[in-house]
Amino acid sequence: MKYTIIFFLVVSQIVAQSDVPLSLRAQFNGTYDYVVIGNTHNEFDNWQVPTPECELLTQTSASLNLQPNQNIIAAYLYWSGIGDGTFDTTITFNGIDYQADEIFVGFPEPNDIVDYYSAYKNITNQVINTGNGLYNFNNLNLNPIIEDYCGAFVQYLGWHLVVVYNQTNIENKQLNVYDGFSIAFDQFNNGITPFAINNLNVVAVNDAKITYIAYNGSPNLFFNESITFNGNILSNSLNPSNNPFNGTNSFTGSNTNWNQDIDTFDVSTSINIGDTEAELILSSFSFRSIPTLITSIRSELPDATVSINQVTGQEVCGNRNLVVTYTVFNTNSNAALPSNVPVSFYVNNTLIETINTTSAIAIGGSLNLQNTISIPASFGNNFTLQILVDNSAVIASSVAESNEGNNTSNTQNITLSTALVTPIFAGVNPICSGATLSALPTISTNGISGTWSPALNNLQTTVYTFTPNAGQCASSNSLTITVNPSVTTTFSAVNPICSGATLSALPTISTNGISGTWSPALNNLQTTVYTFTPNAGQCASSTTFTITVNSLVTPTFTAVNPICSGETLSALPTISTNGISGSWSPALNNLQTTEYTFGPTTGQCASSTRLTIEIVPNLQPDFSAISLCENDTSFSLNSISPNGIVGSWLPSIVDSTTSGFYTFTPNSGQCANNQTIEITINPITLQDFEVEVSHPFSTNATITVIINSIGNYSFQLDDGSIQSSNIFQNVTSGIHSVTVYQNDGCAISITKNDILIIHYPLFFTPNGDGFNDTWTISDLFLQPNVPIYIFDRYGKLLKQISTIGNGWDGTYNGQNMPSDSYWFTVDYQFNSTSKKFSAAFALKR
Template sequence: MFSAFFCSRIQAQLGFCSGNSGSPIFTETFGTGVTNSSLPFGTTTYSFSNGEPNDGFYTVSSNTAYFDWFNISDHTLNDTNGKMLIVNSDFTAGEFYRTGINGLCENTTYEFSSWVLNLSPLNGFCGSAVIPINVRFEIWDNTNTNLLASGSTGNIISTSSPVWNQYALVFQTLPGQTSVILKMINNGVGGCGNDLAIDDIVFKSCGDRIIVEDPSNNNSASVCSLDTPYSTILTAIPDNTVFSSHFYQWQNSLDGIIWTDIIGETNQSISISGVSNTTYYRTKVSESMINVNNALCNTLSDEFIITVNNPTTPTFNPVSDICDGDALAALPTMSIEGITGTWSPTLDNTTTTTYTFVPDSNQCAINQTMTIVVNPIVTPTFIQVFAICEGDSLAALPTMSNEGIIGVWSPSLNNAATTTYTFVPNSGQCAVNQTMTIAVNPILTPTFNQISPICFGAIITPLPTVSNEGITGSWSPSLDNTITTTYTFVPNSGVCVTNQTMTVEVNPIVTPTFNQVPPICNGDFLGPLPTTSLEGIMGVWSPMLDNTVTTTYTFTPNFGECAINQIMTIVVNPNSSPTFNLVSAICNGDILSPLPTSSIEGITGTWSPVLDNTVTTTYTFTPDPGFCPLPVNLTIEVFENPVFTLQDEYFLCFDINGVLVIPTTLNTGLNTADYNFTWLLNGVAISGANQGSYNPIEEGRYEVIVQNSMTLCETRMLTDVVVLYEPDFEANVITDAFSENQTIEVTVFNIGDFEYQLDGGPWQDAPIFINVTLGEHLVTVRDKRGCIEASETIVVMDYPKYFTPNGDGFHDTWNITAPRNPLDYLALSRVRIFDRYGKLLKEIDPTGNGWNGIYNGSLMHSDDYWFVVEYIEPRTGEPKTFRSNFSLKR
């Protein structure tokens, strides 16, 4: 069965006490229990049913599991098996509940309230024909002749889930009157529907709205226990909406629950002193002195809370140990808790020191200390490693010093050369680097002066038995002058010494050969002839080279070369010069015909570089092999075409009235002194347009022809001029106020390729903005190609889902937001705020500052709160009511 239900507090045409109330003087919760019960005799004109109540019947029960009704628990908070009055309305309107209220005070204002619920579900058995409930409340004097107050709930229609609604009447007792009669009347008719539950009938005294303030107009105070005992003066300030006179009795409390009268404090103001703990203050108020202590007649002011805070011990992240002389960062002047202050003494990076943090004044905090340890610097020592021979094994160096310092050595060990190694201590150790040099003695290799090569059969001089370094030894095998042989020297003895070899080369007798030098032209460069033959024979040539006449040259091998002489003849041919016709100058890009590959004299050859019709170039003719002419140069001049640029598009920008507001200029950047200009629109020359720039006044395809007045070289260029208009648009909120997904739609009335922006955010192609937050927004539209932007301000009617009344200037109050054009929708709205139990906390003016999270002078807890707003729907102009909840966060 459905057991959860929603409570809201509404007023309809009835009314709640607008000021402060007293404690409840009458409460009817209809008791508890699991069995149905009847009302006392005379309380109702309806008949009691111990089962399902039919039309004109009632029951008092802890559940409503009858017919197709909602099955709910009663409204009374924290009830176990709590009961409620369940009424199945009769077919004719009439009274269904009456009770007397006694012990009232005469000439006193009271508030009656009761909770009512429609039991018939929206989609139940009755369907769309379900009859709403409608209850009239009446307060009569005890003679049942004078009607003191009355009001009707109006039609309370069926809902898809159960909803408790609270209604109230404010009335005043007559002179000499101490009791009244409460009547509840069914305004509707019986049938399918008009089934209701009643619970929690309460009567309270009603008085002025009374706030309590100190001399600084504060309604609460927060002090540090270091600054106690605390003293101040509190004043009760009534709004004079109910009482014509005021009498007071001040009270205090240590927990806000149990209150004690303060003897003798009956004035409008009270002077308090000696406050050392959190204490609550309020005053009882009545219109006569005799009633000030009568709970049936007095009301209670808002509470003034003096909160005494214990001092904070500031904490800080500890500072790690440092080494003597290391940099020491300044200590933070704000603790982890946000306490600001100063440290002493001055930081010292040479010795361990305890520093004291003293909080700044006006902070509820005590001093704190911190000790920073400074460790001394250590120089690590190691046992020296003995010298080794090159290539010998070298053991790894120790990674811990004699003093226990751990670190690493660099560079890597090298057993091939004497090296100095550096020990770098690991971080976190207060130690300096240390070095160690390990000597590596080289392996001595005996050296000898090389024996020069000999020719086959020549005498070989005996090899020396003592090296250049003085190392003695012997050679093997025996010397041989007929073949190249490698001999080995073996030292007699010694440390770090190796054998040595020497190869004595025995060369055969060779006939040197050379590559033939081809014929040259008279005067051509003739490079030196090679002084080494193809076989590696070295020597000299004679006579000297001559590049003017054919000559035979002789190669003579150097002394010691095992070779004989050789000759070479170099042919020298006479020269001739080719000629060509000149080529006329061209404009950049003109066709350039290929140059002739045969001269006027019939000499063939090739031109270089490749022909270029874009720049003046000198070309060189190189004759084919077999000819001996001199190279010939030919220069072809290329005149530059006029150089300028135009954009692909230009724009003429007109405002919404068709006035040109942003003209444009087509500018070549060239002058008429050097160039001739012709401007065309859509292929037709523009009369008089002969300058280097042109200001168009209509759209179309423009062309400019620019001709160099000296070379007659010309350049043509096209561009388009496009007409753009300022966006003519309107922006509308296309969803109802308070919708989950608020949406703004933009409609543009002129033609163009537009993009859209909300509140200076990114531009987008779509004219729809979804999930728009509450409040004022700036919608901007522009043509993607530039020109004029247009903007319009639009307001989304909605409410914030939370607020944080902590005094930081952000979200400190809660209120709805609504547009003020074409109507002031805020001024036409009405907002009431309730707690989760349906208690009215505040009715706020939507045009004002909103709710600050305070009720009766107390800070309300972090929780969800409900509200009801009556407003005009901006989209349709239709009056509506909206109910929802928001969160208070502290």
């Protein structure tokens, strides 16, 4: 496992000006490496001819391109520029607005009026979530405050992102990230203090490197510039030894990164295996600012830290021997922590005892320990307790560590118990005599253990004494448990009720003030014994209570015979045959069958009863109105209606000459109404009628009936349907009969026969089957002398036949004529007038 611990290492660099010395932001021990991306907001080098416009960009970008096996662990965003960081404090990075977690401010010259700053923001989560891609830095505009910097050509702005990643296939190393606002400005010849890299144990020199990020460098203005590591001047292909601050970027290879340097140097030839420290000197006659420094060296050291888990014993009265449980860790390390590391205990920052660890702790491991520490009386009862690991009164550090600044544990504030404590117990509620009494607690609410005496007694009030167990600095205490005697509940009696009567709820508080509940539920139908159970905590006994419920008597009455609707109905009796008085409802009704309810007078314990009086509806005789022909004396009125009602008529004999009204009166005892009907005497209007037929050979043959008298008639052709129209349409050829009926009640009809409709066959089939083998106009049989002439379609006469002969057999001169249309002409008489008719017919074979 690999761990990261953030701490600060304070180092001086330049003493003539005000800066913030670089200090350790974070240390990573393990298979870690890093990459730096960023960009300048200066479009040109400040020192060039012609002099560039004094203006800073507000937006730039850079790309991150990690390999798939390089997993991001941390990402620190820095931006640095003119001013003190209070102008335009919010920047936007890939669409997310940020304000700095920390700002470092410095100025290059004593009493200078211009400031510079560097800002730090931890954006690890954003970079992990985004991963590779283009990162945009924008919305930082320092141009409104640039004027004071333009005259000396010292305006700059830029940003850089330090990304630390884990890569399992590389060697372990110690990777340190330092930040602040260090100034390299030797113009005043005040001397330079080296930057020390301590806490090393170099195990290999390969891959050792440093990276610094510097601002305000120039390839056009430089003097007395150098980077020295362990006395060796550093240089590479981008950074000459005399001009390392020249606007270059080792990660992109750019040499136009104006006024910003992101430079990496190989220092493997400047260190040796076994080195425990290194020093770095950054020097320049001109003003350069260094906000970030990164070192990566294969160093293997443990890192001892300690944490107090628990302290016990202070709660024991007068006890000064405390049991301390704690854990020693070796987390952010590249080497095991050996055994016999001193662990020192400090009370109020005074060493009182040191012990040594008993075993080594592996990389990423821990060791749980416990020791009893005696606290001298001179420290009193209130003090602080701390542990320092790898530290004793004699030796400040017995084991070289990667971080010597994190050996102190968390601080414990201790208060020793000295005064006697009174055990506290919750009061016990009074109980009723004989009730269950729970055992008293053997540990008080404030943590005192002990015993009680005497034994519990649930029959009488008793005082109990609690005696604490020895060694607790606690006093005894007493507790009284009250035992109340039981009380018998009393209630007023309830008078007997009739079955079904309303039963008032029983009181839930007795006459002597005991509250409780009754069971079972109230029953107003039968005598019941009820039990009263007092509510808990009243020390009262239960009691029983009987409520008598008298059975109801059912009143009896003599039945009332059915009556006819509308007959008089006698009043019902108000006293039953078994002596129950009361009243009836609803009011008597002699028009329809009704159920009446008898309600007994209050106080008789009698139930209501019902009596139904049937009202027989009056039947209506169902005689129909009658129509008769005048002078019809054969009709007489029936004394029994169709629905079976017997009665008599007034008048009793029908006058067959005059229409009138007749009233039927039912015989008594039948519950029937009278009925009056009208008998209509109709005159005979149908005497005779005439018939007109349409012309022979009409396409729609009709028969029209003509009646000279006014009346209501209907008409029938042959045995067909009777119709109201006097005209028959599409009548077939041949002889017919017509019947006329008078419809007004008189059963009169007249029939005329031998009505002739003349037409001709439209085709014939002379095939010898006995059907339609010849053609003639048989409907002219009453005119036997009428000749009929038959022609072919060309007008050739084929045959002359008569209306009474066999007709034409479809031959000519003994030869069968073909299937075709043929014509005929006929001269005939109609209505005493000579007529001539021609038409075609078909021969089909």
